[in-house]
Amino acid sequence: MPFPSPIPNRLPTVEVDESKNQRVFQVIGSVHAPSHREVGGRLFAELPELLASGDIKPNPVKVLPNGLEGIVDGLKELEKGVSGVKLVAKPQETA
Numbered sequence: 001m002p003f004p005s006p007i008p009n010r011l012p013t014v015e016v017d018e019s020k021n022q023r024v025f026q027v028i029g030s031v032h033a034p035s036h037r038e039v040g041g042r043l044f045a046e047l048p049e050l051l052a053s054g055d056i057k058p059n060p061v062k063v064l065p066n067g068l069e070g071i072v073d074g075l076k077e078l079e080k081g082v083s084g085v086k087l088v089a090k091p092q093e094t095a
Helices: 034-053 069-079
Strands: 061-064 086-089
Parallel strands (some): 061 086
């Protein structure tokens, strides 16, 4: 079974203060490909420590209010180009 090709980078340019020796990476991959299993296993084993140390930082989460109605607001934010945040709707909170 063929594996999908890499996803093109569509993230906006990020301003980085080079004096702080900062680097920003977008990582998209799959550990399911046989050639990726070894490195994927090592990454998942080290992931808790990498998160705790701050070496890997997940995007902040924004919980959308109003249950299902919040999805409409989230779509509007996406249309405006929201970036760097995970939008979460909780349909179970619909009144």
